[in-house]
Amino acid sequence: MAxxxxxxxxxxxxxxxxxxxxxxxxxxDLQAAELWQKQMPKPAQLMSSQPFATDTLDFHQWVQFxxxxxxRQCVQQRKPLPTKIxxxxxxxxxxxxxxxxxxxxxxxxxxxxxxxxxxxxxH
Numbered sequence: 001m002a003x004x005x006x007x008x009x010x011x012x013x014x015x016x017x018x019x020x021x022x023x024x025x026x027x028x029d030l031q032a033a034e035l036w037q038k039q040m041p042k043p044a045q046l047m048s049s050q051p052f053a054t055d056t057l058d059f060h061q062w063v064q065f066x067x068x069x070x071x072r073q074c075v076q077q078r079k080p081l082p083t084k085i086x087x088x089x090x091x092x093x094x095x096x097x098x099x100x101x102x103x104x105x106x107x108x109x110x111x112x113x114x115x116x117x118x119x120x121x122x123h
Contacts (some may be wrong), residue, residue, distance in 0.1 A: 015115065023068050026105065030105060036064060060105075067087065081116055088106055088109040
């Protein structure tokens, strides 16, 4: 009896798995750029209603304390990941005078944007 699974292509990593991989890379990129903080911001700083919490956090703090945990929580709880995401343009704006220094972070954010933008609920 032939093994029917032998003819099937190896399944690509799911969107959720790819997201977790990119989030780990983003964390490493922030650490390499010495932007990863050990100290959590005050709870009030995390409660901002502004996009990217621009009124209470620096952009890298928003990435570390809001974006990364939110996306990880979606994956862990099997909730839908966002399908309209554009974080890298904000990174380009925030770091426009320091693009070379933040290149890896920006590229990882762009990869996350491209992965999730319009992924049509795939997990």
